Amino acid sequence: MDADVIIIGTGAGGGTLARSLSGTGLKVLLLERGDFLRRTKSNWEPDAVFHRRAYHTAERWLDRQGTPFQPVTGYHVGGNTKLFGAAVLRRRERDFTTVRHAGGESVAWPIQYADLAPFYDLAEQWYFAHGQRGEDPTEPPASGPFPYPPVSHESAIEAVFRRLQAFGLHPFHLPLAIHLDEARYFASPCIRCDTCDGFPCLVQAKGDAENCAIRPALAHTNVSLKTGLRITRLQSSADGRRIVAVHGEGEQGPESFSARVVVLAAGAVNSAALLLASASDAHPRGLANSSDQVGRNYMCHLNSVMLALSPWRSHSTIFQKTIGVNDFYYDSGDSRFPYPLGHIQLLGKVTGAVLKAERPAVPRVAADWFGRHSVDWWLTTEDLARPDNRVTLTNTGQIRLSYTPNNVEAHTRLLSVWRSVLRRIGFPFIFSQRIGVDGVAHQVGTARFGEDPAQSVLDPYCRAHALDNLFVVDGSFMPSIAAVNPSLTIMAQAQRVGEYLKARLAQGDWRV
Helix, strand or coil: CCEEEEEECCCHHHHHHHHHHCCCCCCEEEECCCECCCCCHHHHCHHHHHHCCCCCCCCCEECCCCCEECCCCCCECCHHHHCCCCECCCCCHHHHCCCEECCEECCCCCCCHHHHHHHHHHHHHHCCEECCCCCCCCCCCCCCCCCECCCCCCHHHHHHHHHHHHCCCCCEECCEEECCCCCCCCCCCCCCCCCCCCCCCCCCCECCHHHHHHHHHHCCCCEEEECCCEEEEEEECCCCCCEEEEEEEECCEEEEECEEEEEECCCHHHHHHHHHHCCCCCCCCCCCCCCCCCCCCCECCEEEEEEEECCCCCCCCCCCCCEEECCCCCCCCCCCCCCCCCEEEECCCCCHHHHHHHCCCCCHHHHHHHHHHEEEEEEEECCCCCCCCEEEECCCCCEEEECCCCCHHHHHHHHHHHHHHHHHCCCCEEEEEECCCCCCCCCECCCCECCCCCCCCECCCCEECCCCCEEECCHHHCCCCCCCCCHHHHHHHHHHHHHHHHHHHHCCCCCC
16 A cells, blocks of 8 residues: 555645644545646736636636637646635535525535534634624624634725625625734735735735645655646446555656545546546446436536726725625525525726736726726625536546536526615626636535435545545535535535544544
């Protein structure tokens, strides 16, 4: 055996699990397709990040119609948390149950909020979570305050915050994972720049999986990391009950590894693709796929960007992403539409340079003017698990992501409601755009967990029903996505799985 535990992927799930297992008697081997993301000046250049997509994979996936597209995802130590917006919200208690939406029902989880609550506490500590309990009327219970105080609003954003309150809403300080100390009790690296949301952090101040999980894990001698290795297949035993080898391709050619436990954490799309690519006589439809659920039920939120423009009110906001609004999370507020709408949060500042990178045809003078006069929002509603929204592979092994948005009316209504609110508080011109199939940052659902092996891929501890030593700890396990960013829940569940693995492996039991 090369290790007790092999973890494939170093993002929110894999990285957090590695830290959970560090400092133990277990030998942990991390395998990562990419490398450490280089710290260069282009980390902060909008043209490199948003136009040239220098930090995203160059590979092409296919959509439902077979049209190639470049997914907004990358392969780095730390996974997609290297470029995430650092919003770290807990699922609401009701999000673990069946919830009725305009487009159907969400799927109940096999665990409850209380099962994850202590791990949410720990994940917030590990990932430098800043926030303020008691402001968000939908927030679930917690054992205490956030580990760090809320990130303060800049003056123009504070004015928006107050106008929203005066309108009768309940804006709150958005929980953020950044290494910042505004009281200056310690020398924190964060400089509150305008190149945070969507950018790799040049000063290593973002609470991403590299900084908060992988590097702390590698400080322990029981954890090692191998980069530049693309895993191509997981080999099962003749009886199909165990993973006996992990095969990959590196710079030096093919390599193989073995361990008592194999944990897949490559992201919901790539994890499903790897399980399907690992079909064998014992698993003819793909590993862990006796239920035919692997790759199915893909969810990724319905997301829109909204720019609210006030021609007569300019501002010089730099770090903008500090407000969240959940007043429409449970209820539209309209008795004619008694369904949830979703979550609203500020974006990182859409500067003139960012707008120009996203829309090269816009003159730079106009882009700069927009940047000085806009306040920029991110609106999220829940899409629902649908079996035909799925990941498959072509005959040549190319990923095909067949996805049709659902529960669309709720998203349309949230956009309409928020436009109305923004106009009432002084922003007469509103521009919005839906995120397309290429925006896969919130990917979940392709190997859902549950009690019934006929309806799920994993058990409640994320172990494959059909294999004794295979776990999946990225967003694949989620039966529903709710309407908040999934990263903190992935981290919390990875810690929960880590505690389970430590207990079972300490007993000398490989049949975990």
